[in-house]
Amino acid sequence: MSVKVISVLENILQANDQIAAENRARLDAAGVYAINLMSAPGAGKTALIEQTLRALTPQVRIGMINGDTTAASMDAERGAQAGAMAVHINTGGNCHLEAHMVRQALSALDLSTLDLLIVENVGNLVCPAGWDLGTHARVMIASVTEGDDKPYKYPSMYRAADVLILNKIDLLPYLQFNLDYYLRGVRLLKPEIQVFQVSCRTGEGISAWIDWLRECVSSKRLT
Ligand SMILES: Nc1nc2c(ncn2[C@@H]2O[C@H](COP(=O)(O)OP(=O)(O)OP(=O)(O)O)[C@@H](O)[C@H]2O)c(=O)[nH]1
Ligand SMILES: [Mg+2]
Incomplete structure (x- = not known):
């Protein structure tokens, strides 16, 4: 008897990429620049969002999608308090966001009122790297408290990232x-x-991060 092998993961990833492409097309049509913020738990994703909101609002209109494994929506509330249109996604224990989750969250936002969308992924140094969400850039945050060996031990997210933010240099x-x-x-x-x-x-x-991001948002507005 022979064994039939079905590559489920490949199919799931293909389906994810299809939805991610649709998300990106939707954001492009609305002229919204989107970033996917990925890091280990506690590296400073929400802190960076707060700093970014402080620097760019109200000139840049910002939306935030926050993914967490539970219903605890304090990060989305921190974003809303700092001036973002915020949507919380409870992944139900899933260790990363997927494109279909972001598609649902996009429907809860009025994209015509936004210039920039920041997606805060679930805090995890491995899983989020494999999933395109339909954003324009993947931004990884690492904090110095994680140790200087992390690129050698957790290469996947470093490979997937377009931009790296090394946070907590005050420490x-x-x-x-x-x-x-x-x-x-x-x-x-x-x-x-x-x-x-x-x-x-x-x-x-x-300020260097803000200059880079402002430039990306402006370029998207012009296209
Ligand atoms: N010393 C120092 N602490 C920081 C810095 N950035 C963030 N923190 C602290 O690090 C902790 C985690 O920050 P968050 O912004 O909540 O991190 P996060 O990546 O959003 O965490 P999760 O969403 O739980 O994965 C908080 O206690 C912050 O105050 C920094 O630059 N320096
Ligand atoms: Mg957070």
Whole structure:
């Protein structure tokens, strides 16, 4: 007897990519630039969103989709309090967002009133990397408290990211974090990646990130 092998994961990923392409087309039609923020739990995704909102609103109209494994919607509430149109997605325990979840959240937002959409993925250093959501850029946040060996141990998200934000640099004096070793590991995986070193606590380095993002939003408005 022979065994039939069905590649379920491949089919699921293909279906996800199809929906992601539809999400991107919808965002393009509305002139909204979208980023997918990915990181380990606690690296500072919501803190970066708060800093970004502080710097860009009201000139840039910002929406936020926040994915969490439970109904706890405090991150979306933090975004709303800082001025974003915020939608919370409860993934029901799933360790990453998928394109169909973002499609549903897009329907809860009036895209014609937005310039920028920030998707905060579930805090996880592995799973989110494999799933296109239909955003225009994947932004990874790493924090120095995670250790300088992380690019070597968790390469998938570094490979998937277009931009890397190294957060919590205010804590560098208190840690044994070898920045050269860390950046060498990053560049081995993704030589051309753009890196911003920031502190969401003190605001150091945030302006370079904001300039980059403002430029992306402006380019999208013009296309
Ligand atoms: N010292 C320092 N602490 C920071 C910085 N950025 C964030 N934090 C702290 O790190 C903790 C986690 O920040 P969050 O923004 O909630 O992290 P997150 O990635 O959104 O976390 P999850 O959504 O739970 O995955 C909070 O206590 C923040 O105050 C920073 O630049 N420096
Ligand atoms: Mg958060």
